[in-house]
Amino acid sequence: MDQRLSHAPDAARDVPDDALLVSYANGDALAGREMVRRLSPILFGYATRVLQDRAEAEDVVQETMLRLWKIAPDWRQGEAKVSTWAYRVTANLCTDRLRKRRGSQINIDDVAEPKADLASAVEAMTDVARSEALTEALNTLPDRQRQAVILRHLEGVSNPDIAKIMDIGVEAVESLTARGRRALKTALSGRKEELGYSDDG
Numbered sequence: 001m002d003q004r005l006s007h008a009p010d011a012a013r014d015v016p017d018d019a020l021l022v023s024y025a026n027g028d029a030l031a032g033r034e035m036v037r038r039l040s041p042i043l044f045g046y047a048t049r050v051l052q053d054r055a056e057a058e059d060v061v062q063e064t065m066l067r068l069w070k071i072a073p074d075w076r077q078g079e080a081k082v083s084t085w086a087y088r089v090t091a092n093l094c095t096d097r098l099r100k101r102r103g104s105q106i107n108i109d110d111v112a113e114p115k116a117d118l119a120s121a122v123e124a125m126t127d128v129a130r131s132e133a134l135t136e137a138l139n140t141l142p143d144r145q146r147q148a149v150i151l152r153h154l155e156g157v158s159n160p161d162i163a164k165i166m167d168i169g170v171e172a173v174e175s176l177t178a179r180g181r182r183a184l185k186t187a188l189s190g191r192k193e194e195l196g197y198s199d200d201g
Contacts, residue, residue: 017082018075025072036065039083042155043090049150050094052139060093080164087157088165091147098143137187141180148173149180 015023015031017038023031040061047057067089068082075082138146144166151157151165152173159177163170 018077021068021072021075021082022077024069025075032069035068035082039068039086040065042083043086046087046150046155047090047094049135049138049154050091050143050147051097052135056097060090060097063093064089081161084161084164087151087161088167091151091165094147095143133188134184137184140187141183145176145180145183148176149184152177153181 013034015034017035020031020035020038024035043061043064044057047060048054051057051060064086068086138149141149147166148162151162152159157165159170159173162173166173168176
């Protein structure tokens with residue numbers, strides 16, 4: 001306990017998340033700062049995409065980190081990934097805010113499968129118009145679908161980790177992302193000409 005990360009700032013970057021959390025719980029302020037540096041940007045990016053409100057996203061990230069600090073003394077290394085736990089708390093907080101903000105969303109589970117490929121559509125969105133189109137399309141998805149699609153395709157989180165974050169099975173994640181992809185492709189394919197997509201793109 002004498003060798004705290006505070007004595008070696010550069011070394012903190014190589015320490016695993018769960019070890020950092022334990023160090024923080026033992027009073028190491030540098031470990032806490034490193035956790036904030038690692039987690040805040042990814043959680044803020046996710047919350048901003050889900051909520052479409054930077055101020056609310058900041059509040060959610062702050063609340064997530066506060067909860068993380070609160071459970072730090074009881075954290076058991078090796079039982080769960082800190083990032084997955086943090087994503088899950090952030091996802092739940094976002095869901096709570098969305099529920100307060102509005103009622104039920106339109107069900108688009110039966111949308112037909114269009115030809116456009118989501119991966120190529122997302123990759124092609126390099127300018128503001130296309131980014132806005134993706135945001136608008138994401139906003140048409142029911143909350144759970146939008147969260148699953150953002151986690152999988154924009155944040156790059158694996159299906160098993162998404163299952164833990166959203167507290168559902170892997171098959172449910174696959175179903176949510178598949179339906180979300182269909183809906184996104186429908187929304188984006190309807191604007192292909194406007195956004196400059198080609199049928200072979």
